[in-house]
Amino acid sequence: MLKTEFAPAKLNLTLEVLGRRPDGFHEIRSLVAFAKDVGDRLTLGPGRFSATETTGPFAAEIAEGNLVDKAFAAISAAVPGFEFERLTLEKILPVASGIGGGSADAAAALRLMQRTFPSASGLDYSAIGRALGADVPVCLKSRAALMTGLGEHIENVELPGDLFAVLVNPLVSVPQNKTARVFALLAAPPVTIDRVSEDSPEFSTVEQVIAYAAARGNALEKPARELFPIIDTLLSKLGQLAGSRFVQLSGAGPTCFALFDTKRAAESATAELENRHPDWWIRSTRLA
Structure with a gap:
């Protein structure tokens, strides 16, 4: 079986x-x-x-x-x-x-x-x-x-049930040591404490998730752009989609995402991007 x-x-x-x-x-x-x-x-x-x-x-x-x-x-x-x-x-x-x-x-x-x-x-x-x-x-x-x-x-964190995302990857060549190179470009200073703790955030609305994410961002986005300049294009295209609430790079990239608060808006945005960029990998999903 x-x-x-x-x-x-x-x-x-x-x-x-x-x-x-x-x-x-x-x-x-x-x-x-x-x-x-x-x-x-x-x-x-x-x-x-x-x-x-x-x-x-x-x-x-x-x-x-x-x-x-x-x-x-x-x-x-x-x-x-x-x-x-x-x-x-x-x-x-x-x-x-x-x-x-x-x-x-x-x-x-x-x-x-x-x-x-x-x-x-x-x-x-x-x-x-x-x-x-x-x-x-x-x-x-x-x-x-x-x-x-x-x-x-x-x-563990609870997310609101109406949080949707569109994921976009440009399918460009990625070096095997990508993450190490992005961190090297970041050149982070030494950490000054043994461990940083924080209470888990609580979210009841998509707006709260977006506010939290916008305040913190992705520290690897700037160095990743040096390695993958197309990230600028991805973020720009995602930000122009109807219903797009927030855009950002995920991890060390090059996948970027946009957040939406309805499934219909996310699926419509996906269809639009697929028509304009058939050579990209594009998916919509609900997040949990």
């Missing part, structure tokens, strides 16, 4: 870089949300696992040693005699696009293993996720949250 697990896209509604730590990593504070119906999908079926089989429009862009295989290796190392079935990844999200694709895939693989194999149910999946990547723990939950530290401190 086939078993599936959805790996939703992750959006950084805010991304504050609070400083560079002595270990070279960066202290962040980020409000993240997840797409309800835009993401990759993992399928577990009959057969013996050797490596993840990848299908979908962006399958060819997956490099060897992807995070799904690393997630499997981590579970195999922790559970003696662990055997996995044939695993297929349908790659719908652009690779290295700033919307957590690889991390979401790894998290989905961990969830799939946890619910499929009782022998692996007692493991500390959050710790395994942290070892795989800073975004994996929040992707394990796949729900809106405030991330702090390196991303390991996660506080």
